[in-house]
Amino acid sequence: MEDVEELSVTRLHAGRIVTLDVKEVRLPGGAVTRLEIIHHPGAAAVVPLHEDGSVTLVVQYRHAAGGYLYEIPAGLLEEGETPEACARRELTEEAGLHAGDLVPLTAYHTTPGFSDEVIHLFVAGGLTDGTQALEEDEVIEVTRMPLEDALERIRAGAITDGKTIIALLMTAERLREET
Numbered sequence: 362m363e364d365v366e367e368l369s370v371t372r373l374h375a376g377r378i379v380t381l382d383v384k385e386v387r388l389p390g391g392a393v394t395r396l397e398i399i400h401h402p403g404a405a406a407v408v409p410l411h412e413d414g415s416v417t418l419v420v421q422y423r424h425a426a427g428g429y430l431y432e433i434p435a436g437l438l439e440e441g442e443t444p445e446a447c448a449r450r451e452l453t454e455e456a457g458l459h460a461g462d463l464v465p466l467t468a469y470h471t472t473p474g475f476s477d478e479v480i481h482l483f484v485a486g487g488l489t490d491g492t493q494a495l496e497e498d499e500v501i502e503v504t505r506m507p508l509e510d511a512l513e514r515i516r517a518g519a520i521t522d523g524k525t526i527i528a529l530l531m532t533a534e535r536l537r538e539e540t
Contacts, residue, residue: 363389378402378437379476401478405447406435406524408466408484408532409458415507416529417456417488422500431504431511431520433528434458435480444468444481452485454494456503461487466531471523482528484535508533 366387374381380400387393409417418431436451438444445463452458466482495501511529514520520529 365389368393397475399476399478401476402440403438403444403479403481404435404524405438405444405451405481405483406433406528407448407452407460407463407482408433408528409452409456409460409488410484410486410508410532411488411505412486414509414536415505416511416532417458417503417505418511418525419455420502420504421455426521430522430525431514432522432525435524445483448481448483448485453491454496455499455501457491457493458485459489459491460485461489466528466535469527480524482524482531484528484532508536 368385368387370385371383372380373383378401382398382400384396384398385393386396411417417434419434420429421432422428423430434448434451434455436447436454438447442450445465448463449460452460463483463485466484468479468481470476471478471480493501493503508529511520512533515526515529520526
């Protein structure tokens with residue numbers, strides 16, 4: 362495949378979490394176009410899987426989504442932080458849990474049409490209780506349910522968060538493969 366030639370970049374916004382650039386590029390084949398690109402530091406998210414087959418989810422207020430969403434614990438990668446370290450940190454901060462085992466599931470591009478964000482997904486086992494440490498802007502309630510109940514909530518449209526859907530489905534598939 363041919364490379365894309367970047368002709369110009371204009372930074373429109375540099376925020377706390379994202380930056381927004383408008384890039385003029387020459388596409389393979391010669392067409393010139395303008396692209397709006399959101400740059401994101403990336404994130405990690407983790408399915409807390411208990412020995413009894415239940416999972417811990419957080420119900421978190423998301424203003425952009427218009428209310429509360431069921432999610433797995435997740436957060437932004439800090440500068441120089443590995444995805445695994447981020448997943449462990451967020452598991453403790455949001456759910457008040459520590460992981461004995463942390464296994465990678467996958468990493469995926471959330472919205473590659475306009476963003477470079479990548480989320481790294483993990484499943485955590487060997488869970489022990491810790492102390493939740495929410496950030497000032499986090500409104501979170503912790504809930505625990507059988508994995509099958511969480512999967513049913515996906516089917517019913519009650520869980521709509523993409524990272525949570527992908528991670529729970531991959532966790533269920535992993536468990537099926539192990540039996």
